[in-house]
Amino acid sequence: MLFIMIVKASKNSEAGKLPSSELIEAMTKYNEELVRAGVRVMAKGLHPSSNGIRFSYSKPGEKPVITDGPFSESKELIAGFILIDVKSREEAIEWAMRMPDPQGHGEGQIELRQVFEALEHTNKL
16 A cells, blocks of 8 residues: 655745754655665655746636745645555554654654555546
């Protein structure tokens, strides 16, 4: 089962501030544990939304409205993600609970979501 751990943005990540060396070390150790366990598929951090572009489809059949970043609501933005392949939802929760505060400063927030897999998605349509 594929799950994505979405790391929510914070004021610090949106300002482009890098994490402390202690947090980088803790996250490196956590990622190494995921790799050793054979569950990590991919892990990436994202640039701040000031480097982003948003495409909004406000009217069906029309071209999207394009907006350059930064985007105002940092709590709705993503700073990074880890994609894991585990045997159960419970295992995904266990891995998410082990992640260090991804933003430090008590600002971290992780959203855990199951990823549709091709056959599963087709069967639900």
